[in-house]
Amino acid sequence: MLKILAPLLISVSLLAWGATWALGRTAQTWFERDVGLRARLAVAGARGSLAEQLARRDRRRLAALLEEITRDDRITAMAACGPDGKTVARTSALPDGLACRDLTGVVPADPAARLAWGGIDFERTVPSGNVRVSLLPVIDDDAFAGSVVVVHDMSWVARREAAMRRLTLGVFAVVGILAYLLTVLLRRLNWRDWSRELRDLVLHPRFRRGGRATRGAAFQPIASELRQLLAELSREQSGPTAGHWSPERLQDVLERALGGDGVVVLANREPYLHSRTESGEVKVLHPASGLVTALEPVMRACSGTWVAHGSGNADREHVDGHDRVKVPPGEEAYTLRRVWLSPEEERGYYYGFANEGLWPLSHIAHARPLFRTEDWRQYQLVNERFAEAACREAKGPDPVILVQDYHFALVPRMIRHRLPRATIISFWHIPWPNAEHFGICPWAREILTGLLGSSVVGFHTQLHCNNFLESVDRFLEARIDRESQAVVLGGHESLVRSYPISIEWPNHWARAAPPPLECRRTVFDELGLAPDALLGVGVDRIDYTKGIEERLLAVERMLERSPHLQGRFTFAQLGAPSRTLIDRYRALNESVEALANRINERFATGTYRPIVLLRASHEPPTVYRYLRAADVCYVSSLHDGMNLVAKEFVSARDDERGVLVLSRFTGAARELTQALIVNPYDLDEASAALAAAVEMSPEEQADRMRAMRAFVSEFNVYRWAGRMLVDAARVRQHGRLSDRLTPVLRAVVPRR
Numbered sequence: 130m131l132k133i134l135a136p137l138l139i140s141v142s143l144l145a146w147g148a149t150w151a152l153g154r155t156a157q158t159w160f161e162r163d164v165g166l167r168a169r170l171a172v173a174g175a176r177g178s179l180a181e182q183l184a185r186r187d188r189r190r191l192a193a194l195l196e197e198i199t200r201d202d203r204i205t206a207m208a209a210c211g212p213d214g215k216t217v218a219r220t221s222a223l224p225d226g227l228a229c230r231d232l233t234g235v236v237p238a239d240p241a242a243r244l245a246w247g248g249i250d251f252e253r254t255v256p257s258g259n260v261r262v263s264l265l266p267v268i269d270d271d272a273f274a275g276s277v278v279v280v281h282d283m284s285w286v287a288r289r290e291a292a293m294r295r296l297t298l299g300v301f302a303v304v305g306i307l308a309y310l311l312t313v314l315l316r317r318l319n320w321r322d323w324s325r326e327l328r329d330l331v332l333h334p335r336f337r338r339g340g341r342a343t344r345g346a347a348f349q350p351i352a353s354e355l356r357q358l359l360a361e362l363s364r365e366q367s368g369p370t371a372g373h374w375s376p377e378r379l380q381d382v383l384e385r386a387l388g389g390d391g392v393v394v395l396a397n398r399e400p401y402l403h404s405r406t407e408s409g410e411v412k413v414l415h416p417a418s419g420l421v422t423a424l425e426p427v428m429r430a431c432s433g434t435w436v437a438h439g440s441g442n443a444d445r446e447h448v449d450g451h452d453r454v455k456v457p458p459g460e461e462a463y464t465l466r467r468v469w470l471s472p473e474e475e476r477g478y479y480y481g482f483a484n485e486g487l488w489p490l491s492h493i494a495h496a497r498p499l500f501r502t503e504d505w506r507q508y509q510l511v512n513e514r515f516a517e518a519a520c521r522e523a524k525g526p527d528p529v530i531l532v533q534d535y536h537f538a539l540v541p542r543m544i545r546h547r548l549p550r551a552t553i554i555s556f557w558h559i560p561w562p563n564a565e566h567f568g569i570c571p572w573a574r575e576i577l578t579g580l581l582g583s584s585v586v587g588f589h590t591q592l593h594c595n596n597f598l599e600s601v602d603r604f605l606e607a608r609i610d611r612e613s614q615a616v617v618l619g620g621h622e623s624l625v626r627s628y629p630i631s632i633e634w635p636n637h638w639a640r641a642a643p644p645p646l647e648c649r650r651t652v653f654d655e656l657g658l659a660p661d662a663l664l665g666v667g668v669d670r671i672d673y674t675k676g677i678e679e680r681l682l683a684v685e686r687m688l689e690r691s692p693h694l695q696g697r698f699t700f701a702q703l704g705a706p707s708r709t710l711i712d713r714y715r716a717l718n719e720s721v722e723a724l725a726n727r728i729n730e731r732f733a734t735g736t737y738r739p740i741v742l743l744r745a746s747h748e749p750p751t752v753y754r755y756l757r758a759a760d761v762c763y764v765s766s767l768h769d770g771m772n773l774v775a776k777e778f779v780s781a782r783d784d785e786r787g788v789l790v791l792s793r794f795t796g797a798a799r800e801l802t803q804a805l806i807v808n809p810y811d812l813d814e815a816s817a818a819l820a821a822a823v824e825m826s827p828e829e830q831a832d833r834m835r836a837m838r839a840f841v842s843e844f845n846v847y848r849w850a851g852r853m854l855v856d857a858a859r860v861r862q863h864g865r866l867s868d869r870l871t872p873v874l875r876a877v878v879p880r881r
């Protein structure tokens with residue numbers, strides 16, 4: 130209400146003030162003209178007598194005549210001057226300074242000019258203040274008989290002006306109130322109309338414009354998400370983390386706000402792994418992992434140590450006596466500390482509890498979570514080992530430690546026990562389920578308690594934060610401050626915040642890649658495609674949450690519905706084998722392959738195959754080459770915390786070409802609203818989006834891509850890390866203050 134009322138009041142008041150001032154000025158001019166006219170009328174009425182008495186210079190009669198005229202209550206005094214300019218008669222009230230001699234020179238001296246002279250109105254300052262005066266000629270029978278001074282009473286003008294001002298203000302007050310009521314009413318009606326329209330647009334996009342899908346309206350994100358995004362963006366624009374974020378700014382925040390000389394990152398996946406090929410050659414590989422994509426540039430900016438599972442088959446040969454190796458190779462910006470796991474530990478902790486338990490628990494992808502006591506035991510033991518390793522890598526008693534993902538839910542509390550003054554930022558890279566669902570985990574309390582050892586617990590979206598807070602509420606005796614989004618457990622406070630993750634910008638892989646046309650040429654050669662072919666690309670770990678089967682089915686449906694694309698459209702799926710010791714993943718590999726074969730058989734002609742499965746752990750240069758060559762990139766996750774492939778596609782397209790088709794069940798869909806947003810389960814919708822994407826005009830592609838590139842460049846990964854560090858610094862400051870104050874308070878406040 131106040132938001133409408135305040136500006137309305139200010140504008141109406143300004144308007145009223147302006148109008149009163151303008152009206153006052155106009156009225157004054159009118160009144161002045163009016164008094165001049167009245168004086169002329171009065172003098173004209175008595176012209177004969179005035180001329181006669183002036184000619185006779187009969188002072189007595191003339192004075193009586195002037196007194197008579199001044200009975201008009203708007204004339205206060207008069208004087209009659211002879212042709213020589215001397216006073217012949219005057220009324221008693223004539224103010225000093227207005228006698229005829231005081232006006233010498235005003236009446237023209239030239240006889241001809243006198244006859245043509247019509248008199249003059251002016252203001253004069255006299256001892257009693259300012260007065261308005263008219264000096265008028267008395268002309269009779271074409272002879273100049275003299276002149277008269279008429280002094281006006283202007284007090285009525287002031288009275289009238291005041292009355293007019295009151296009236297104007299009153300009118301504006303009434304108009305203002307009416308305008309306010311009308312605005313509120315229209316806003317209500319408008320909001321209803323707008324939200325109804327948006328609902329129609331969002332819920333029934335295909336039924337608009339005569340039942341045909343339209344590119345402008347279809348595949349849009351849902352309204353509430355748009356609103357939330359706008360609110361978050363406007364908050365972001367004004368906060369302490371606003372503005373452009375670069376590696377330098379991140380480093381600066383770390384140094385200034387946290388006094389950090391580097392951070393310790395704890396993540397299961399290592400950023401570089403040493404792998405011996407069958408020929409015996411050792412290669413340094415980049416694992417397919419969104420976490421690595423995001424965190425590696427942050428580490429290059431901050432320096433410090435990344436503690437991870439050493440999973441490469443040649444990793445042990447490339448560490449020093451403390452299991453450390455400097456990375457990136459050749460650049461050596463930070464340290465990688467490898468932790469070795471036995472097959473038993475890896476099976477229980479990584480494959481078992483993390484990926485058969487917590488992974489399906491957190492994703493709505495219809496895979497039943499499996500919780501085994503032995504896996505839980507291994508998870509606890511491995512978490513202890515990593516907590517220990519992180520503390521060993523820490524420099525000093527108050528390091529900044531970033532704990533990554535669902536592999537290490539227990540680590541924050543374990544570190545807190547060892548290093549109570551550490552600043553621990555935990556980030557959960559996958560969705561957090563609702564409290565009901567989370568309760569499936571037999572160790573729900575332990576997981577929550579472990580995470581609440583952190584100073585800050587981060588998620589990609591506010592929804593995941595809310596789900597986490599609900600879970601805390603349901604399973605722990607903790608105090609939740611919903612206003613500041615914090616949880617206090619056993620006297621320790623943890624902030625719970627959303628930090629949507631991103632990628633480095635500018636992206637060094639995109640910069641290092643060949644120009645898009647060259648990428649297109651080499652990729653088309655590799656795939657044996659004709660120059661006028663259309664290419665779709667998908668890049669994922671082969672995981673059931675990624676919706677790869679749904680993606681291939683959508684391609685099949687598109688070819689059914691758009692026969693002209695048969696023989697022309699090819700979809701290349703780059704799939705990195707992942708977690709293949711788990712049955713569900715092995716089964717997925719088989720079903721994806723079977724599906725691709727079936728679709729290929731159905732549409733095959735000559736050498737044409739619509740689906741190309743490229744199953745391997747592709748290195749970033751290959752991934753970027755495909756992303757730059759594609760007409761469309763389809764990210765079809767059934768549920769995904771963020772999905773960085775979507776943002777990588779955007780970063781790859783500096784030519785502003787290519788269309789992103791994006792599942793609405795990804796965190797990225799909340800941010801990349803210019804993508805074609807689809808429900809991957811809805812094959813009709815997804816296939817229509819794919820068809821719209823390949824037929825989209827270059828202009829529209831450029832418009833959409835430009836907007837997405839602007840977004841990702843601003844909301845890059847340095848900002849993601851920077852926001853967490855800024856919040857952590859605040860928590861640290863708060864903790865230090867209360868550390869200092871507590872002994873003082875204890876000393877002054879007697880214990881009970």
Ligand code: F6P
Nearest residue numbers: 398418419420421534558559707
């Ligand atoms: O997206 C969740 C996640 O754990 C990421 O953090 C990581 O990038 C990806 O899955 C890879 O999983 P894994 O390390 O099991 O190969």
